[in-house]
Amino acid sequence: MARGSDWRAIRARVLRFVESEVYPVEARLDDAPFADWIKLMRPLMERAKAEGLWALGHPKEIGGQGLPFLDYVHVNEVIGRSEHAMTALGTHSLQDSIMLHLFAAGEVRERFLGPLVRGEIFPSVGLTEPDVASSDPTQLETTARLDGGQWVITGRKWFTTWASRAAFTTVFARTEGAETPGHAAFSMIVVPTDTPGYTILRETPVLGMAGAHCEVEYREVRVPAHYLIGRRGEGFKIAQKRLGPGRIFHCMRWLGQAQRAFDLMCRRANRRKAFGSRLADKQLVQKMVFDSAAEIQACRLLTLDAARKLDQGDEARAEIGLIKVVGARMVHDVIDRAIQVHGAMGVTPDTPLERMYRHARFARIYDGPDEVHIQTVGRRLLAAYAQGGGWDFGDRDA
Numbered sequence: 001m002a003r004g005s006d007w008r009a010i011r012a013r014v015l016r017f018v019e020s021e022v023y024p025v026e027a028r029l030d031d032a033p034f035a036d037w038i039k040l041m042r043p044l045m046e047r048a049k050a051e052g053l054w055a056l057g058h059p060k061e062i063g064g065q066g067l068p069f070l071d072y073v074h075v076n077e078v079i080g081r082s083e084h085a086m087t088a089l090g091t092h093s094l095q096d097s098i099m100l101h102l103f104a105a106g107e108v109r110e111r112f113l114g115p116l117v118r119g120e121i122f123p124s125v126g127l128t129e130p131d132v133a134s135s136d137p138t139q140l141e142t143t144a145r146l147d148g149g150q151w152v153i154t155g156r157k158w159f160t161t162w163a164s165r166a167a168f169t170t171v172f173a174r175t176e177g178a179e180t181p182g183h184a185a186f187s188m189i190v191v192p193t194d195t196p197g198y199t200i201l202r203e204t205p206v207l208g209m210a211g212a213h214c215e216v217e218y219r220e221v222r223v224p225a226h227y228l229i230g231r232r233g234e235g236f237k238i239a240q241k242r243l244g245p246g247r248i249f250h251c252m253r254w255l256g257q258a259q260r261a262f263d264l265m266c267r268r269a270n271r272r273k274a275f276g277s278r279l280a281d282k283q284l285v286q287k288m289v290f291d292s293a294a295e296i297q298a299c300r301l302l303t304l305d306a307a308r309k310l311d312q313g314d315e316a317r318a319e320i321g322l323i324k325v326v327g328a329r330m331v332h333d334v335i336d337r338a339i340q341v342h343g344a345m346g347v348t349p350d351t352p353l354e355r356m357y358r359h360a361r362f363a364r365i366y367d368g369p370d371e372v373h374i375q376t377v378g379r380r381l382l383a384a385y386a387q388g389g390g391w392d393f394g395d396r397d398a
C-alpha cells in the first residue's frame with residue numbers, strides 16, 4: 001500500500017536491528033537508573049546511525065531520513081517490538097522534532113531542534129496535572145503571564161515523562177484570561193529543565209516500573225517571551241497536530257508488541273504438553289490464537305486505513321479515535337492470552353510478556369483515556385445522522 005521507498009527492505013533491516021541489537025540488552029535497560037541506561041543506550045544509538053537506520057521518519061530538512069509517512073508507519077510496527085527500540089533508532093523524538101520544526105523559530109529552534117534529532121538531548125511534554133481531571137485539558141490550572149519580556153509560569157504538572165532526562169519540557173499553560181473560551185486560552189511554551197524554579201518533586205513509579213514519570217512544580221519559572229511556540233492561544237491546535245500522526249505511530253507500535261506476544265504464544269503452545277497432547281491441540285488454546293489473530297488483523301487494517309486517510313489530507317478524527325481504543329484493547333488482550341498460555345512463567349521476567357502487559361495497561365489511559373475517544377467518536381457519528389446525513393463506511397475507503 002505504501003509508496004515512495006522500499007519500505008519492506010527497510011522494515012526488514014529495522015527488525016533485524018531490534019532483534020539482534022536491542023533484545024539482548026533489554027533486560028538491562030529496563031528500570032536501569034539513567035546513568036546506567038544511557039551508557040547502554042548510546043552504543044545502540046551509534047550503531048543505528050552507522051547502519052543508516054537513525055531518525056528514519058524525521059524530515060530530511062531537519063536531519064532525518066525523510067521516509068514518507070506511510071512507509072514509516074510500517075517501520076513503526078517493528079520498532080514497536082521493543083519498548084527501547086524507539087530511542088535506539090532515534091524515533092523517540094519524532095513528535096517533538098516535528099512540533100519544533102513546524103512551530104518554533106529563532107533561539108528555541110536553534111538551541112533544541114538539531115540536538116534533539118541527533119539524539120544528544122531528550123524532550124518531554126507537560127500537560128497533565130494532579131489536581132484536575134486532565135482528560136479535559138480546558139481545566140488545566142498552570143498559568144503563564146508576560147512580565148518584562150518573559151513568561152512567568154506557575155503550576156504543577158505530573159506524568160511529565162522523561163522530565164528528569166530531558167533538556168526541556170514543552171509546557172501547556174493558560175496564557176489567556178477567563179473570558180477566552182478554553183480551546184483558545186492555552187499556549188505551548190518551551191521550558192529548559194535547568195531554568196530556576198523548575199522543580200522535579202518526584203518520579204512516580206507506574207505498576208512497579210520506573211519510567212521517569214515526573215511530578216514537576218513550576219515556581220514562577222521565567223523564560224524569554226519568544227520561547228512560546230506557535231501563537232498565543234494555539235496550544236490545542238499544536239497538540240492536535242502532534243497527536244494525529246502520533247496515535248497512528250502508537251497503534252503501529254502496539255501492533256508490534258502484539259506480534260511479539262503472538263509469536264511467543266504460538267511457539268509455547270506448540271512446545272508445551274498437558275493431558276496427553278500439546279497445548280496447540282486444545283481447542284481453547286486454538287481459540288486464543290484465533291481471537292488474537294482476528295484482533296491483530298482487524299486493528300492493523302483499521303490503523304493503515306486511518307494512516308492512508310491522514311496521508312491524503314483528511315483529519316480522520318473518527319478513524320483515529322477508533323484505532324486508539326481498538327488498539328489499546330487489542331494489545332492488552334493479546335498479551336494477556338500469551339501470558340495465560342505460558343502459565344506461571346508468563347508472570348515472571350523470564351519472558352518479556354509481564355512487562356509488556358504492564359505497558360499495555362497504560363495504553364487505555366495515556367493520549368486521552370478510552371472513554372473520551374469513545375464519547376467523541378460516538379457523538380461525531382450520531383451528529384452525522386442528526387444533520388440528515390449518515391456514515392457510509394463503504395464510501396469512506398481511503
Ligand SMILES: Cc1cc2nc3c(=O)[nH]c(=O)nc-3n(C[C@H](O)[C@H](O)[C@H](O)COP(=O)(O)OP(=O)(O)OC[C@H]3O[C@@H](n4cnc5c(N)ncnc54)[C@H](O)[C@@H]3O)c2cc1C
Pocket residue numbers: 124125126127128129132133134135136158159160161162206213362365366367368369370371372375
Ligand atoms: C505511562 C503514562 C505516561 C504518560 N505520559 C505523559 C506525558 O509525558 N505528559 C503528560 O502531560 N501526560 C502524560 N500522561 C498522562 C495522561 O495523558 C493522562 O493520565 C490522561 O490524559 C488522563 O488524565 P487524568 O490522569 O487526569 O485522568 P482523569 O481526567 O482524571 O480521568 C480519569 C478517568 O475518568 C474517566 N473519564 C474521563 N473522561 C470521561 C468521559 N468523558 N466519559 C467517561 N469517563 C471519563 C476515564 O475512565 C478516565 O480514565 C501519561 C500517563 C501514563 C499512564
